Amino acid sequence: MKKLFVTLMLTAASLTAFAQNYTNDKAHSKLGFNVSHMTISDVEGEFKNFDVHLNFTKEDLSDAKFHVVADINSINTGIDARDTHLKSPDFFNAAKNSKLEFSSKGITRVKGNQFKMTGDLTLNGVTKPVALNLIYNGSINNNGVKTYGFTVKGNLKRSDFSVGTAIPEAVVGDEVTLTSNLEFATPVKK
Template sequence: MKKLLLVTTLASTLLLPTLANAADYKIDTKGAHASVNFKVSHLGYSFIQGRFNTFSGDFSFDANDVEASKVSVSIDTTSLDSNHAERDKHIRSDDFINASKFSTSTFVSNKVVKNADGSLAISGDLTLHGVTKNITLDTQFIGEGSDPWGGYRVGFEATTRLELKDFGIKVMGASSYVDMNLQVEGIKQ
């Protein structure tokens, strides 16, 4: 009996570090507390800013074990909105992102690194325009805590620069890239 108790205790002790304390979160798109934004140069003279109005995602996060975090996001590319209907129609066309053929873009993380300054480098596979490439999101933890509705939330801001040619998207004018900015607020599930 002592031997069985000792084996059970030892097994439990060995397994405890592998049990995740991470919480699962759903990105709060219904409350408009998250956004996927872009900024691209217009012919080298100014910038066009916009967003994707429809997206969803979830992530797991544990402040004590950040590197075990995971992120998964899906973006409806037909929801691209730069506040100019004709321009949006052109950007969504097969001249650029071809949203009718590639209506979904996804990001799935495969590595999270906590940097010395506390920021995070979230690497993963981005599928855009039918092409999958590994990218890194430079991410800042904003904060976490209870909300006024009895839930628990955590927030982040992430940025990255995408080279259009890497995803087979035509370059027009002076800009070969698009800067992405993501505001993410998750509700604990």
């Protein structure tokens, strides 16, 4: 019994030693989107204020969990009047629903460094399941700091989240493309 207990403790200690918990490096991360405007061009934007928490215990990332929280009031498309309109009840209704939140539920390897990530997205007070493409760009030791890189891409319909439902698709497209580039860094233990 004592031998079993020691084995279980060593196993738990090794898992804990590898357990990784990260918050995105804000200087090297972006949470962006683009959407069709008047069917002839795209408008790009981003959320300037957001946090992504990543944790995993397996090197193959099969148990990785991503949790994203973004401040809707930090939306930035480069045009102040448009940003103000996007925060209004016509679109995101930021006064009532000030956060975008995503919690991953599962990650499945598609091939190589490409994964399918599923989870729940809450936007404008509506929560729906979404599937996103996750690319693991690798990791490096950068002057004693272990750094991981990811790219997340996906599409969603703004109408599924009651965002801008009174705005015709001919003016603002219903399909929104998400693109997020993320870096997570932590000092390497010596």
